[in-house]
Amino acid sequence: xxxxxxxxxxxxxxxxxxxxxxxxxxxxxxxxxxxxxxxxxxxxxxxxxxxxxxxxxxxxxxxxxxxxxxxxxxxxxxxxxxxxxxxxxxxxxxxxxxxxxxxxxxxxxxxxxxxxxxxxxxxxxxxxxxxxxxxxxxxxxxxxxxxxxxxxxxxxxxxxxxxxxxxxxxxxxxxxxxxxxxxxxxxxxxxxxxxxxxxxxxxxxxxxxxxxxxxxxxxxxxxxxxxxxxxxxxxxxxxxxxxxxxxxxxxxxxxxxxxxxxxxxxxxxxxxxxxxxxxxxxxxxxxxxxxxxxxxxxxxx
Numbered sequence: 605x606x607x608x609x610x611x612x613x614x615x616x617x618x619x620x621x622x623x624x625x626x627x628x629x630x631x632x633x634x635x636x637x638x639x640x641x642x643x644x645x646x647x648x649x650x651x652x653x654x655x656x657x658x659x660x661x662x663x664x665x666x667x668x669x670x671x672x673x674x675x676x677x678x679x680x681x682x683x684x685x686x687x688x689x690x691x692x693x694x695x696x697x698x699x700x701x702x703x704x705x706x707x708x709x710x711x712x713x714x715x716x717x718x719x720x721x722x723x724x725x726x727x728x729x730x731x732x733x734x735x736x737x738x739x740x741x742x743x744x745x746x747x748x749x750x751x752x753x754x755x756x757x758x759x760x761x762x763x764x765x766x767x768x769x770x771x772x773x774x775x776x777x778x779x780x781x782x783x784x785x786x787x788x789x790x791x792x793x794x795x796x797x798x799x800x801x802x803x804x805x806x807x808x809x810x811x812x813x814x815x816x817x818x819x820x821x822x823x824x825x826x827x828x829x830x831x832x833x834x835x836x837x838x839x840x841x842x843x844x845x846x847x848x849x850x851x852x853x854x855x856x857x858x859x860x861x862x863x864x865x866x867x868x869x870x871x872x873x874x875x876x877x878x879x880x881x882x883x884x885x886x887x888x889x890x891x892x893x894x895x896x897x898x899x900x901x902x903x904x905x
Contacts, residue, residue, distance in 0.1 A: 677801025
């Protein structure tokens with residue numbers, strides 16, 4: 605491929621304008637540009653605004669039990685439940701934490717966070733408390749991971765309700781094939797430098813500003829109860845069937861003994877019981893059921 609084919613120099617502007625179906629223009633998310641001041645208005649106030657915190661963590665790896673936080677990013681927004689929109693972005697903060705061990709090179713390449721950047725840094729618990737105070741909801745794009753990592757580091761902040769912008773929105777019904785945050789925004793014509801905590805939070809805010817229907821869906825799902833079905837006593841022979849139904853394996857390192865589990869909407873519980881009864885003897889009777897809401901969802905098994 606020639607240099608001209610990869611760089612799109614200015615002399616090709618007229619060609620691009622004449623072939624609009626063959627080119628797509630991307631723009632940097634304005635929230636991530638330098639010089640932006642907070643609070644920033646995104647939509648008209650409705651008078652019923654509540655506080656929400658968009659939260660993201662960068663870590664030394666993906667193993668929740670073994671890895672630790674290197675960066676915590678939070679974006680405070682005011683949103684209207686009645687309008688289903690974010691009204692203002694009120695503040696942004698990024699905090700570093702020394703993990704007490706070297707950051708793997710592949711993590712540095714992914715996030716840009718170096719050992720030198722975090723050396724001697726310690727997140728002030730008081731600052732975190734202040735930023736979360738009176739929040740009606742914490743939102744992360746992978747709340748299953750972010751909540752557990754966050755509450756392992758800050759156990760005193762474990763009572764807030766959480767929602768997940770990854771699992772809590774039916775992105776496929778909105779026409780998206782992938783659920784990655786950068787992909788969702790690229791499809792809408794926007795880009796940003798990802799894998800930095802506060803920047804990812806700002807990208808999430810911009811995504812919800814562009815797609816208020818996704819934000820409304822998030823709020824609705826956050827209010828629903830789900831049930832964690834723990835398929836106790838399931839024989840080894842049915843493991844593939846359980847896996848196909850999106851059950852996950854819990855190895856018993858904490859909590860209940862080894863078992864398969866999945867979360868289902870409360871209204872689907874009876875169907876799930878019928879499935880278990882058809883799969884192995886007294887499946888629904890052997891199973892255990894944990895009812896979840898936004899306050900205890902994403903805490904792990």
